[in-house]
Amino acid sequence: MEKYEFETLTVRMICDSAKISVGTFYHYFHEKNDLISGILGDIDEYILENIEGKLKSEDELENLKEFGMVAIKKVTNNGYGLSVVINSIPLPSTPEDREKEVERVFLSEPLKIIKRGQEKGQIVDEISAEKITEMFIIAFRGVVVDWARRSGSYNLEETYEQHIKYFVRAIRK
Amino acid sequence: MEKYEFETLTVRMICDSAKISVGTFYHYFHEKNDLISGILGDIDEYILENIEGKLKSEDELENLKEFGMVAIKKVTNNGYGLSVVINSIPLPSTPEDREKEVERVFLSEPLKIIKRGQEKGQIVDEISAEKITEMFIIAFRGVVVDWARRSGSYNLEETYEQHIKYFVRAIRK
Amino acid sequence: MEKYEFETLTVRMICDSAKISVGTFYHYFHEKNDLISGILGDIDEYILENIEGKLKSEDELENLKEFGMVAIKKVTNNGYGLSVVINSIPLPSTPEDREKEVERVFLSEPLKIIKRGQEKGQIVDEISAEKITEMFIIAFRGVVVDWARRSGSYNLEETYEQHIKYFVRAIRK
Amino acid sequence: MEKYEFETLTVRMICDSAKISVGTFYHYFHEKNDLISGILGDIDEYILENIEGKLKSEDELENLKEFGMVAIKKVTNNGYGLSVVINSIPLPSTPEDREKEVERVFLSEPLKIIKRGQEKGQIVDEISAEKITEMFIIAFRGVVVDWARRSGSYNLEETYEQHIKYFVRAIRK
DNA sequence: AATGAATGAGAGTTCATTCAT
DNA sequence: GATGAATGAACTCTCATTCAT
Numbered sequence: 001m002e003k004y005e006f007e008t009l010t011v012r013m014i015c016d017s018a019k020i021s022v023g024t025f026y027h028y029f030h031e032k033n034d035l036i037s038g039i040l041g042d043i044d045e046y047i048l049e050n051i052e053g054k055l056k057s058e059d060e061l062e063n064l065k066e067f068g069m070v071a072i073k074k075v076t077n078n079g080y081g082l083s084v085v086i087n088s089i090p091l092p093s094t095p096e097d098r099e100k101e102v103e104r105v106f107l108s109e110p111l112k113i114i115k116r117g118q119e120k121g122q123i124v125d126e127i128s129a130e131k132i133t134e135m136f137i138i139a140f141r142g143v144v145v146d147w148a149r150r151s152g153s154y155n156l157e158e159t160y161e162q163h164i165k166y167f168v169r170a171i172r173k
Numbered sequence: 174m175e176k177y178e179f180e181t182l183t184v185r186m187i188c189d190s191a192k193i194s195v196g197t198f199y200h201y202f203h204e205k206n207d208l209i210s211g212i213l214g215d216i217d218e219y220i221l222e223n224i225e226g227k228l229k230s231e232d233e234l235e236n237l238k239e240f241g242m243v244a245i246k247k248v249t250n251n252g253y254g255l256s257v258v259i260n261s262i263p264l265p266s267t268p269e270d271r272e273k274e275v276e277r278v279f280l281s282e283p284l285k286i287i288k289r290g291q292e293k294g295q296i297v298d299e300i301s302a303e304k305i306t307e308m309f310i311i312a313f314r315g316v317v318v319d320w321a322r323r324s325g326s327y328n329l330e331e332t333y334e335q336h337i338k339y340f341v342r343a344i345r346k
Numbered sequence: 347m348e349k350y351e352f353e354t355l356t357v358r359m360i361c362d363s364a365k366i367s368v369g370t371f372y373h374y375f376h377e378k379n380d381l382i383s384g385i386l387g388d389i390d391e392y393i394l395e396n397i398e399g400k401l402k403s404e405d406e407l408e409n410l411k412e413f414g415m416v417a418i419k420k421v422t423n424n425g426y427g428l429s430v431v432i433n434s435i436p437l438p439s440t441p442e443d444r445e446k447e448v449e450r451v452f453l454s455e456p457l458k459i460i461k462r463g464q465e466k467g468q469i470v471d472e473i474s475a476e477k478i479t480e481m482f483i484i485a486f487r488g489v490v491v492d493w494a495r496r497s498g499s500y501n502l503e504e505t506y507e508q509h510i511k512y513f514v515r516a517i518r519k
Numbered sequence: 520m521e522k523y524e525f526e527t528l529t530v531r532m533i534c535d536s537a538k539i540s541v542g543t544f545y546h547y548f549h550e551k552n553d554l555i556s557g558i559l560g561d562i563d564e565y566i567l568e569n570i571e572g573k574l575k576s577e578d579e580l581e582n583l584k585e586f587g588m589v590a591i592k593k594v595t596n597n598g599y600g601l602s603v604v605i606n607s608i609p610l611p612s613t614p615e616d617r618e619k620e621v622e623r624v625f626l627s628e629p630l631k632i633i634k635r636g637q638e639k640g641q642i643v644d645e646i647s648a649e650k651i652t653e654m655f656i657i658a659f660r661g662v663v664v665d666w667a668r669r670s671g672s673y674n675l676e677e678t679y680e681q682h683i684k685y686f687v688r689a690i691r692k
Numbered sequence: 693a694a695t696g697a698a699t700g701a702g703a704g705t706t707c708a709t710t711c712a713t
Numbered sequence: 714g715a716t717g718a719a720t721g722a723a724c725t726c727t728c729a730t731t732c733a734t
Contacts, residue, residue, distance in 0.1 A: 026726065204709080
């Protein structure tokens with residue numbers, strides 16, 4: 001899942017790349033979209049495993065930065081094929097669907113960090129922690145999308161590091 | 174091109190919506206992707222027309238904000254069908270291709286503003302104006318993509334206003 | 347649509363046989379099943395055209411026989427490809443769906459004949475005209491299915507003539 | 520094999536229902552169609568067991584009716600899954616293949632009854648016993664097919680009883 | 693003997709594109 | 714210039730069949 005152009009990712013491509021047959025794919029995934037939940041789960045798992053014991057700075061903004069870098073590494077490690085998948089996931093547009101989304105580590109974890117940051121007076125609180133989290137996620141995805149659409153032609157980690165640096169600057173109290 | 178789901182925008186849909194036949198479409202556009210240059214041109218034209226005489230604040234960051242709001246309005250006015258198209262444009266990944274991209278108003282205009290801002294000492298200069306412009310564009314697109322992927326289920330202008338507000342805060346000297 | 351084995355009739359087969367492309371098929375039929383209504387319509391039309399002025403015997407059982415022979419001719423003329431289609435039509439199983447089915451010439455016409463036959467005292471009336479019609483149709487289809495499943499290896503008209511002869515004998519008062 | 524829709528009966532379905540694995544299925548049956556001979560054998564066995572000592576009416580038409588009812592009961596008992604299988608059996612279309620078919624109890628038994636009926640002068644003899652048997656079988660299958668195609672939505676035994684009643688009336692001398 | 697993961701041909705369907713009218 | 718019927722490659726998904734364990 002590493003070398004595809006930004007465009008429609010087909011089941012056949014996925015299978016060729018993973019060296020399995022179409023039948024096998026459908027043995028494990030009920031339908032193409034099932035890939036997504038598997039991948040989202042992978043990302044969450046990866047994040048959980050890799051932030052364990054890492055986010056212990058007193059400065060919550062440092063922790064947020066750290067969190068972002070861990071997440072971006074998962075994307076980098078898997079080539080931009082992964083980000084194609086991530087970015088083809090239809091996002092929830094109804095309030096109920098959004099509720100479920102929040103359960104994901106990728107969303108709940110930064111929210112926790114930001115809340116703590118507000119409590120400690122490190123992060124602006126004229127705006128809710130939820131809104132800030134949203135902005136954080138959109139910014140994260142914005143960078144990933146750009147990178148994927150440019151066929152992974154630049155260093156994602158470096159670029160994201162710059163973006164997150166200014167993001168943190170924006171919300172520091 | 175106004176009310177379609179974020180997903181497949183077919184030539185047939187476009188033609189039906191524009192009340193022309195498929196044949197006519199192909200008489201004017203060599204292929205589907207040709208639509209894009211037309212649309213990009215439209216956006217640039219719209220921006221040029223609408224910022225004329227508007228960006229005269231002494232604070233260049235205000236001008237940048239204004240520029241962003243004008244651009245976002247073009248997207249809003251055209252429904253998310255437009256953003257689908259915008260976001261399906263393959264971005265240049267080679268240096269030469271990037272050169273051409275810069276010529277576009279959508280890129281050259283904010284770059285000018287940011288440069289003036291740096292000259293006036295209003296914007297951070299530890300990082301090049303080009304890099305900041307890049308971040309500005311990625312942030313802009315990030316919001317638009319999110320909005321389109323959620324099928325235009327929230328108010329884009331309001332949301333972008335918030336994002337740009339913090340973006341500006343991030344790069345203010 | 348003439349030379350296929352009794353087995354699944356594929357869209358591709360239909361198209362090859364009709365010498366049109368798959369795309370063309372889908373230009374005219376929304377989905378594969380749409381073929382069916384077209385074919386049912388054809389049969390009805392054929393029957394209507396061919397019984398006009400023919401069913402004027404005083405003996406309604408003769409008219410019923412005549413009707414059956416006209417219908418079977420439509421099947422014969424089109425080879426057993428047609429009967430494959432006929433027999434792959436899912437039959438209505440709910441009362442409401444059955445209502446609609448009755449509107450078809452293929453069902454309404456024999457019903458009329460049988461009713462007249464009962465009025466004239468030519469046909470048994472210990473059982474409703476509707477039930478008799480049902481038996482008539484099932485018998486008709488039974489013969490066609492058998493013929494199709496034996497790959498059209500015998501003379502359908504002759505065989506049906508025999509069957510209808512005894513059917514008529516069964517319901518004669 | 521009891522509760523499936525009229526349409527696709529897959530090997531997987533059969534195996535799940537029989538609580539065996541697909542592998543086991545293919546250990547016993549060379550291919551899916553092999554199921555059929557087993558089932559045909561089952562039907563014959565069932566008929567033989569259930570008509571033993573039953574067909575002793577002096578009126579051979581009564582015996583034919585009885586035979587039909589026994590056979591239809593086998594179908595009813597097994598739900599319409601069975602009839603799907605029955606009706607997907609490719610019928611012999613060459614004379615040699617037909618020879619073999621005749622050996623089956625389902626064919627040979629009614630033939631015997633009808634022959635006796637003709638000898639006793641109870642059944643019409645302007646037409647051969649073989650032809651009458653053929654009509655009997657086609658009529659039997661016709662009802663079963665209709666029932667299966669309507670997803671078993673009515674009482675098969677009752678309906679067949681009516682059909683056989685008139686069939687018998689048709690061939691009575 | 694028994695399992696079920698793996699296979700891949702082939703099903704229905706979509707859609708960018710062509711071309712005779 | 715304008716039309717839309719026609720094309721066919723490519724898509725997602727199904728399922729009879731195989732085979733290592």
